[in-house]
Amino acid sequence: MKNIIENKLRSIDRVSFHVPGHKHGRIYKNYGLSNILDLDTTEIPGTDNLHSPEGIIRESQIRAANFFGADNTFFLVNGTTSGNLSALMATLNPGEKVLVPRNCHKSVVSGMIMGGIEPVYIMPQIYRGISMGIDLHTLENKLKEDRQIKAILITNPNYYGICVDIQKISKIAHTYGKILIVDEAHGSHLTLSEELPMDALSAGADIVCQSTHKTLMSFTQSSMVHVKGNRVDIERLRFMLSMNQSTSPSYLLMNSLDTTVAILIEDGKKLIENLIRNLEEFYKKLENINIDYFSKKKLSTYNVYDYDLTRIVIDMTKYGINGRLLEKILYEKYNIQMEMSDTNHIVGVATIGNIKDDFEKLYEALEEIKNIYGRQEIIEEKSINYNIMPKVVLNPRQAVYSKKKNIDFHNSIGYISAEYIIPYPPGIPILCPGEEISEDIINHITLLKENNINLTGMKDTSLKFIQVIEK
Ligand SMILES: Cc1ncc(COP(=O)(O)O)c(C=O)c1O
Structure with missing residues (x-):
């Protein structure tokens, strides 16, 4: 028998400083947990149902909520992606606005597309191409200026471990009557120690989405969304989660979430x-x-x-x-x-x-x-402008449903992009549907290409052409 994928995966045995956090199953093996094949089941008597849990899944979610300090926890089998989509669609109506630092993950923009939500971006400070913190005065001023903003979505920590002051942001959000969603894809472990930055639930966030598969040890694609307080309509969130997730949720994934909590309670x-x-x-x-x-x-x-x-x-x-x-x-x-x-x-x-x-x-x-x-010489950095915030001309949903055409990428200045351009990792878009293409953006993307950074989101992966909105 020739198992193409298994053969390849088993041949890779490297020291892992990448996700998933269980590191080639090491944590599970340490606890003698490797026999899992017969756990792959479906909704039969006794196995409960993720979409209306009343038995073991409910019990396990309640235990997770208690552990992470939430009032309600939902298991996710379509990653934090499905958490971000659902959090946005549960808290904003079509046409309403969400305040978002521009270094958000693609799934946040997808949530806007699906929910017809409008972005109001603020630019984080940039240091050598990396998003750092955000200016809280700018954030507060945006809330004062634009009453249509109903929620704030912050990514914290970011891919580089950088953290903003979520406690202060939470105070600002709640002073102005806004809901605070935190994309904590990279921070599910923060709750484990006071020596680590404060986790979003402790800092006062309303909804927190965590990729427990990245920084803890659940299986890839399994995540959690936590809710605290009474600002979030739980039934609407439940509805959105049900819409954005498989009707055949994997018990292997759900069990790995349960096992993660069990191990952490004992030995975290x-x-x-x-x-x-x-x-x-x-x-x-x-x-x-x-x-x-x-x-x-x-x-x-x-x-x-x-x-x-x-x-x-x-x-x-x-x-x-x-x-x-x-x-x-x-x-x-x-x-x-x-x-x-x-x-x-x-x-x-x-x-x-x-x-x-x-x-x-x-x-x-x-x-x-x-x-x-080591050559003891500093590499001359090419002079490029990292501090680019594209102009939003159409909201992402309008752009996706507009008429499009292909044009030469290098001659696309002034056109509105109909597609994403996303370096992966980290999965943070440089350009989103609905945004104007500028010379800075073209230079920035060209430099990334020269450095063999993997770019995704475009129809033409060689990026000779780009899809734009027909004028
Ligand atoms: C900041 C951020 N948010 C959300 C996601 C999506 O998470 P998931 O892969 O669990 O769907 C990622 C994935 O890399 C991410 O980096």
Whole structure:
């Protein structure tokens, strides 16, 4: 028998600083949990129903809510994507507006398309191409200026571990009578320790969507959405979740969410403590050999409120090694897989599934790379404008349903894009349907292409052509 996918997957055995957080099943194996095939079932007597839970799923969701500090928790089998879609569609009517920092995930824009919701964007501060914090005065002023804004959606932490002050944002939101949704796709572990940035539920958010598969250990595609307080119409949220998710939810995924909570209740504190101590030691050793990494101290400007140290962001450009090259060397020569890289940095996701040996291997590799490849010269960064906020001409839904045509990408200045252009990872659109194409955007995208950054969302993946709205 030739299993194409299985054969390939089993042949990959790398040190993992990428998602999923269980790290090749290591956490499950540690707890003797590998025999799961017979758990793949459907709604039969005794197995309950995700869409109207009354039995084991209800019990498990209540336990999760208690653990994370929510009033209601819903299991997701279509990722945080389905959580973001449903949260937006449950809190905003068509034509209403949501205030969103521009570094949001594609699923947030998809929610606007599906719900006919209008975006009001604010631009985060940018440091070397990375979104940092947001200015809370700007946020508050937008709320004062535009009474049509009904909700705020904040991504926190972002892909690079950068955190904003959710507690303050929550106070501002509630002062103006708005609902605060937090896309906490990268922060489901924050609740585990006071040493980590504050989690969104503790900070006062109304709805929180978490990819427990990324930073905890549930299976890929399983996530949770939590609700706290009485500002959210729970029945409407339930309806939207039901609409945006499969009618055949996987019991393997739901069970992995349940197991995640079970393990965390028993050992969460111990596991996160180990992880934090391993990371502190790792960072100290990097400091000693003068390798730069992100930390709260180093990012204290740029409106950064806090930093999640479990996101490893390393910059070796001062030794002439850019992020793309560093990721490639780690993978090809040292068998270490990072989560992603950009032109300057590599990004790793460290979770309670990582052991001390993983950090030692990464440290030793970085030290050797510095010695072998380091040229002690700073790479000249090309002068490009990262601080681009495209002009929204049509709302995303109007754009998707408008008449379109293909035109040459380099001659598209002034046209309205009918499609996304999204570097993946991190999955944050540079251009969304309905936005005007400017010279800055074309230059920015051209540079990403030159650096072999994977771009998605376009019909023509070579990006010779782009789909625009017919004038
Ligand atoms: C900020 C952010 N939000 C939402 C998502 C979507 O999460 P999921 O993959 O669980 O659907 C991602 C995925 O990378 C993300 O980075």
